[in-house]
Amino acid sequence: MEVYLDNNATSPISEKVAEAIKDSFAYYANPSSVHSLGIRVRNFMDDARNKVALALGVSKEEIIFTSGGTESDNLAILGSLKKTSKKHIVTSLVEHHAVLNLFKQLEKEGYEVTYLPVDKDGIVDLDSLSDCLRPDTALVSIMYANNETGAIQPIEKAVQIVKNMSEKIIFHTDAVQAFGKLPLSLRSIPIDMASVSAHKINGPKGVGALYVRKGLKIMPLFRGGHHEYGMRPGTENIMGIAGFGAASDEAVENLSSSIEKYTFLKKRLWEGIYKTIPRVLLNGGLDKTLPNTLNVSFTNIEGESIIIMLDLEGIAVSSGSACTSGSLESSHVLSAMGVPAAAAQGSIRFSFGRYNTEEEVDYVLEKLPPIVSRLRAMSPLEK
Numbered sequence: 467m468e469v470y471l472d473n474n475a476t477s478p479i480s481e482k483v484a485e486a487i488k489d490s491f492a493y494y495a496n497p498s499s500v501h502s503l504g505i506r507v508r509n510f511m512d513d514a515r516n517k518v519a520l521a522l523g524v525s526k527e528e529i530i531f532t533s534g535g536t537e538s539d540n541l542a543i544l545g546s547l548k549k550t551s552k553k554h555i556v557t558s559l560v561e562h563h564a565v566l567n568l569f570k571q572l573e574k575e576g577y578e579v580t581y582l583p584v585d586k587d588g589i590v591d592l593d594s595l596s597d598c599l600r601p602d603t604a605l606v607s608i609m610y611a612n613n614e615t616g617a618i619q620p621i622e623k624a625v626q627i628v629k630n631m632s633e634k635i636i637f638h639t640d641a642v643q644a645f646g647k648l649p650l651s652l653r654s655i656p657i658d659m660a661s662v663s664a665h666k667i668n669g670p671k672g673v674g675a676l677y678v679r680k681g682l683k684i685m686p687l688f689r690g691g692h693h694e695y696g697m698r699p700g701t702e703n704i705m706g707i708a709g710f711g712a713a714s715d716e717a718v719e720n721l722s723s724s725i726e727k728y729t730f731l732k733k734r735l736w737e738g739i740y741k742t743i744p745r746v747l748l749n750g751g752l753d754k755t756l757p758n759t760l761n762v763s764f765t766n767i768e769g770e771s772i773i774i775m776l777d778l779e780g781i782a783v784s785s786g787s788a789c790t791s792g793s794l795e796s797s798h799v800l801s802a803m804g805v806p807a808a809a810a811q812g813s814i815r816f817s818f819g820r821y822n823t824e825e826e827v828d829y830v831l832e833k834l835p836p837i838v839s840r841l842r843a844m845s846p847l848e849k
């Protein structure tokens with residue numbers, strides 16, 4: 467049996483997405499061309515733009531296509547900082563490396579950075595946010611939902627706090643993990659920018675978007691033509707964009723049923739683990755997290771060893787974000803939450819997707835307990 471429970475890292479292309487990509491081959495002209503073939507491609511691309519916009523609850527003129535979540539994060543943050551001389555910027559300790567490492571670089575370049583702490587469930591401390599804002603604060607970037615634990619941030623309240631301080635402080639959210647998994651209505655919040663990516667929702671890899679609120683102008687990262695409202699030059703990735711549109715459309719269409727399904731599978735998996743395996747910790751809780759994400763610590767063993775042994779049984783899971791797996795460093799997210807090292811090292815992220823079933827969860831519940839027992843029997847920390 468092959469069980470893929472690593473959908474927060476990436477997800478398989480759906481049939482409809484594959485079809486949309488295939489359909490895009492017919493739209494071969496350059497979307498910037500003046501002739502009718504070019505206009506056809508522009509319209510085809512705008513249809514996809516509209517679908518992405520609908521999934522975010524914004525309008526299509528506010529969507530800029532990029533090469534993915536990482537580029538969207540960089541474009542939002544660097545593109546808006548280039549428009550101001552203010553030097554104080556704010557983010558949280560639990561961001562994805564696409565944001566965190568950029569802030570670390572900006573810190574080296576002379577920006578003053580506030581890293582907001584989180585509570586034991588990974589939720590950003592809003593008092594710290596209110597307290598840190600200053601007249602020279604340029605930008606606040608807080609993720610919508612965490613990739614490792616699924617923790618959903620109080621984005622609406624955070625935006626309100628920031629905008630009450632000053633309308634001029636830019637608020638960006640990395641919504642890569644929330645997009646297509648939670649109902650989003652960004653128009654109803656005075657949020658300035660949001661980053662999303664196609665491959666987390668059964669779309670293709672290498673394509674994403676940045677929502678830029680109407681009227682806000684940011685500097686492009688590259689110099690070139692006037693594509694994407696002058697904010698992201700380069701001939702657009704029509705195949706990827708077509709797939710992204712179809713994936714967004716499907717995510718919206720299936721949103722309530724997938725939330726219901728993931729909630730059921732997650733609860734079943736957690737209850738099964740809790741009943742059969744002693745000394746387990748649920749990181750982030752069940753309710754304030756994405757319905758598809760379950761992060762569990764198995765104390766006194768290495769997450770990497772669990773991954774390898776589950777892999778031998780055909781089960782794919784992860785021990786953190788796709789970028790941190792492969793290293794034995796504890797997750798920065800779990801350490802910010804105060805999870806003790808002995809538990810953080812043994813943490814596993816199970817992330818559900820479109821094609822997972824109840825039978826697969828039961829298969830994991832059959833294979834996992836003996837693996838944990840075997841590893842604990844070998845662990846010097848158990849003595």
Ligand SMILES: Cc1ncc(COP(=O)(O)O)c(C=O)c1O
Nearest residue numbers: 534535536562564613642643663
């Ligand atoms: C929260 C978050 N932000 C950004 C990214 C980066 O997105 P992409 O892989 O499309 O560059 C990811 C991907 O893991 C993510 O989970």
